[in-house]
Each structure stands twice: as C-alpha cells, then as structure tokens.
Amino acid sequence: MSHDHSLNPETMPHNPEKATLEGKNKFLGLWFFLGGETVLFASLFGTYLALKNSTADGPTSEELFGLELVFLMTMLLLTSSLTSVYAMYHMKNNDFKKMQLWLGITGLLGIAFLGCEIYEFYHYIHEYGFTFRSSAFGSAFYTLVGFHGGHVLFGLCWLSAIMIRNAKRGLNLYNAPKFNTFSLYWHFIDVVWVFIFTVVYLMGKVG
C-alpha cells in the first residue's frame, strides 16, 4: 500500500492537518477533549476559590506571591503560544524546517516556564514552609497550579516525541494532524494560565 503522503507544492492540500478523515477526527476530538479539560480546571478553580482563605495560620497569598516572577512566567508562556502559531503557519506553507525551528523555540519557552514554576514552589517551601500539607489553601494552590504545570510537562514530552520522530522525514498527511493537535493543546494550556494568573495571583495579591 502506498501511503507516501509527502507534501510537495503541487499536490499539497490547503489544510494538510484536516485533509484526511483521520485528521478531521483528530482535530474535532481534541476540541472535545479540551471541553472536558475546561470542566476539570473549572472544578479545580472552584475548589481553590472555596479554600483560598483557609490558611490555618500559615502564610497567606498576600505574603507569598511575588508578581515579578509570575509576570515573567506569563510572558514566557504567552510568547510560546505565539511561536506555536508561527510553527503552524509554516506547516500550512509546507516549510518543515521553519516549523521545526518555531516548535523548538516553543519548547524552550515551555521549559523556561516550568523552570520558573519549580523555582517558585521551591521558594515557597523553603522560605515560608508553605507546603501541600500545611493548610487547605496549600493543598488547593499546589493542586491547581501543579495540575497546570503537569499539563505543561506532558505537552513538552509530547512535543519532543513528535519533533524527534518526524525530524528526518518531513511533513505528510499522516503527521500534520499530530502537530496541529499539539498546537491546539498548547494554546489551551496558555489560556488556563491566564486564568491562574488572574484568579490565583492577581486576586491573591489584591483580593
């Protein structure tokens, strides 16, 4: 069976990621999945809001949070969303090398974000003794932000897997949907972070 769906400029369909039924299914399936993820994070946000003042005489959000680091993290993640858009732009123009380049930058920004988050958690634990077990606020904070961080980590592993797997063979109709679904997932993580930045950090500092 010939399944050489390599794209060349003459035969390339307009949207390679949605040119096959499998691609269309993946695209729609991921959107539905993100719908479920929205409820997942909504439940975590609800739990956090219910418990954010339950500090059990431990440190409060005003004492803990430093907006400088969180602002840096926000910029890193927002930029990584932008770079993944560039990557998808090059995918649609069948420029595999540029797509890989921008995806690589996306991944590096994600790693930088994750590094900041690990430093942040480390800081809270060692400077303030603020842990997962110290209060209901601690449990809710680390669970919500940690779930987001876990999603970033999973995204990075996913990205490296498809980048390395396809490094030598370029784009085709089989792998284009994979890159596209990753990019959708990455945007979603970014949107969740915007809510965390607002609800957890800004409201935690001034609320």
Add this chain to the structure above:
Amino acid sequence: MSTAIAQKRSFAAVLWDYLTTVDHKKIGKLYLYGGGFFFLLGGLEALFIRIQLIKPENDFISAGLYNEMITMHGTTMIFFAAMPLLLGLMNAIMPLQIGARDVAFPFVNALGFWLFLFGGIMLNVSWITGAPDAGWTAYTPLSTSSPGHGVDYYVLGLQISGAGTLMGGINFLVTIVNMRAPGMTYMRMPLFSWTTFVISVLILFAFPALTVGLFLLMFDRMFGSAFFDVALGGNSIIWQHLFWIFGHPEVYILILPAFGIFSEIFATFAKKRLFGYTAMVFATILIAFLGFMVWAHHMFTVGMGPVTNSIFAIATMAIAVPTGIKIFNWLLTLWGGNITINSAMLWSLAFIPSFTIGGMTGVMVATSVADYQYHDSYFVVAHFHYVIVGGVVFGILAALHYWWPIMFRRILNEKLGKLAFWTFFIGFHLTFFIQHFLGLMGMPRRYWVFLEHQGLDMGNFISTIGAFFMTFGVLVFLYNAIYSWLKEEPAPQDPWDGRTLEWAVAQPVPHYNFKQLPLVRGLDALWIEKMEGNGKMTPAEPVGDIHMPNGSILPFIMSLGFFIAGFGFIYQTDTDFAYILLFGGMAIALICMLIRSLKDDHGYHITKEELEKEAD
C-alpha cells in the same frame, strides 16, 4: 462470518482476537460481557442486603460487611453494570444506525473498554482486604476517615474506569459529527443515535468533575493534603458539590439512552413513525441541559439556605416537562398502531407506568421543604430504584431482546423471554413499591437492622420476597441467552421488519459494516425504501477500497499498566516497596502511549477485488 470463523479457530486465537480487537461490534460485545458480569455481582450484593433485612434484628451479615455490601452494590451497578451495558449497546448499534464503518477512534475505543474492565476488577479486588464502606457517594469525612484500604480501591477503580468512559464519550461525539452516511442529516438520525450523541456531551462535561473530586479524595487519603480536613481549613461540602455536579448528569447519562431505545422499539412494533420526532430530540437536549442545573437537590438538607434550595427545587421540577413530553409522544406513537407484543415490547410497555411512578416521586423529593422528611429514608431508595430499574434496566433488557439478532444472530426465545419479564416485573414492584411506605414510616436508608413491632416487619419481608422474584427473572434471561445460542436457528437479517439502517446491514455483519455506504433519504431510512418498493438501501458510492484500522494489543497493556500503578498508589502509604508498582505501572502505561505516538499505524485496505469476490 465472524462467528463461523470463530468456531473453527483455537481458543487462543479467539482470545488474542478479542484482546487486540478495535472493531466496534466486538468491543460492544466485550462491554456486554463485562457489564453483565458486574451486573450479576451487584445483584448478588443486593440479594445479601435484602436477606439481611428480611426480619427485624437479623444477623445474616455483620454490620461492617453490610456497609461494604451497600457501597459495592451502588458503585458496581452504576459504574460497572449500567454504564458499560449501555456503552456496549451504543458501540454495537450506533455506527450501524448512522451508516458508519467504525467509530472515529477505534484504538481509543478499545482502550476505553480495557480501562473500564481493569477499573471494575480493581474495585472488586478490594473484597480480599476489605471493600469500601462509605456508601457509593463516599461522603467526606466518612470516606476520608474510613480505615483500611477499601475507599482507596474505590477511588482508584473509579478513576481508571472513569478515564475510559470519558474517552468513549469523545469517541462517539466525533463519530456522529464526522462519520454519518451521505444524506444522514442530524434530524434524520434515529433517536438512539441522538441520545448517544447527547449523553456523550454529558459524559464529556460531567466526568471531569468526578475526576477532580476523586483526585482530592485520593490526595487527602494517600498524600496528606487537607481539602476535607476541617482542622487545617478544609471543607467537606466541596466533595458533595463535585460528586453531584458529576452525579446528577450521570443519572441522565443512564436514562437518556434508555429513552432512545424505547423510541426505536415503540416505532418498530407499532409500525408507525415515532410521534413527535422533533419534539423528542429537543426534549432530550433540554433534559440534558437542565440535568446540569440541578445537582444541589441532592443536598437540600446540608444547609445551603432557602434561596438556593428553592432555585434548585424549581429547576428540578422543570425537568418533568420535557420528560412528560416524551411519555406522551410514546403513548401517541402506540395510539392507532398495528401493535406486536413480544418480549422487547413488554419491557418497553412496562417501562411507561413504572418510570412514571419514579418520575412522580422525583417531583415529590424535589420539593425542598418536603425533602427534609424524605431525605435518606427508604422513600428515596424506592424513588431512585423506580427510575433506574424501571427505566434503565428495563431499557437495557428491551434493547437486548430487540438487537440480539444483530449482535448474536439469534432471536431470543419468546416463552422464556415472557417468563423472565413477568417474574422480574412483578418482583420489581414487590420489592420497591412497599419501600415508599417504609420510608414514609421513618425507616432510614443504609441501616443494618431495624427493630420489631414498629410497623416495618411485613414491608421488609415483602420487599425481600420481591428480590427473589427479580433474581429468578435474571436467571431465566441468562438461561434464555444460552438456550437460544445452542438451540435456535440463526436469525434472518431483518426479523422485526425494522425501520432504521442497522436492519439494512447484511447478516452476519461484515467487519467493514457496509460494502457501499448507503444513501439516506429521510427519517427511518430503511422504511422509506421499503415503502417505495426497493426493499434495500440505495448505495451512495461505487464499490471501492475500504480503509480499515489495525488491531492492537497496546490498549490492553496500557490499561494493565494503570491497573498495576493503582496498587502502587494504594499501598505506598504502607510500604516503600509499593513504589515499584507505582512507577513500574506508570512506566508501562506511558511507554505504550509513546509507542502509539511514534509507531506509524496507517491501517490497511480491503481492495475492491476482495469485496467483489466476497459477494459471490
């Protein structure tokens, strides 16, 4: 064909086939076998409960074991019997009804099944060391302070199977949106496919709330967090909200497919098109929408205040409106029809009054002020068994009789079918009708014993007798399944003179379902062709190559990995040795995911020549 070949092959080959299958018809059967097995377990647990309550101050089972029985009965019946039996029917029938060759993600479909099965096994392994005993609702702080590992098994078992259900929901949604046959518009879809679509939306938006609730419970029990620990500022009501934000849509996830099943059966056996099809579709959507707005009616006595209680009470009563629309549409479908009464029809006809009683008591318990009297009494037990048994179980049994010829190539024996129906039907009302009065007289649910001379003796005795009738009915049904397989002739392709696409498929169903996708020209697609004298569907495409997915063992191994990791999570609180299980199991699961991502799987093609040869 599949069964004919299966009989010739060795047992190992058949086993391997089922372990690696991605065919929606075989996965449907696997769901039915798995769900059927857990249904028997849950039924046995129910029987133990009723024997314990047959007389005052009975000591048939101990108080602790009784708590485990009620917890396991509820959990098993909802998550591991009713859900998988319905998912099995949807898998087996829905793609045929919409004219698709398979579901959108066959691999994920298999994964969903194996996760469900391993989740169910996980939960039941707990019987060895002590089953969960905090009720199927696992309210905190009862569940966070329950000693031993019972509740841990509950958390991990539900977490694993819940992930599988979520995948199943997404899969059905994409299948219905992207893979309907040419001409199969949304408003030409049979009601069973419509309800599959709607409950998939419910699964998608309801299950993540349970996932989060279970995570919080798991963190509190196993990793020392403080979500429900009041001493550290925790709040035990959070669990109730998360559980019921999931739990109330869950009851509609169960009942709406049953509504779809009855709509198919009434139309077929009354020989009329479904009365008020459009109203039925919109009533389904409305019920689903309102189903998300009413979760707090389970919490009227928690102390949320009169305003909250009133809002949720009114929203709850509003659901009676679309449900009433459905009841009247079914009655009007029957009105003036050319009615055939057989086992499938008996279950469907019995559903209408039984479910209406359950719906009526539902409006009673929705009245928040009166609910202070009903709450946690046998009145509530009677109410939800009337809707779940009288609605969902009747629906599943009706569907099994109706679609048995497509799934297993046999028509179930009518005499045995009627015997099973009448004993189960009488037993059901005997068991649960009297419980309304037991509840009104003050008998609380979940109590291990009751005292004599309080007016509760006779009612409980009658209720237990009814449970034995139901058991007998189930055993007759099982006997019927085996008997018809061994003794009955293979069923013809369209034994009921059906109206919808699944009856237009050749028997036995080829693994690619349709050689040529059919052209759908309206609601009740096959019936239209019959009325115009064609008798069969017009193809929408020439005979051509068919793209099929490859089988894979990965879903099985991946689920096994999560299963092993589950034990690691449970026992890491006791011994560091369990970390080997935890990390080992997760590694197995993640490596399977990586293989799935890295290894190209293009599927294969059945060529035009092969298809033409098969036809000869």
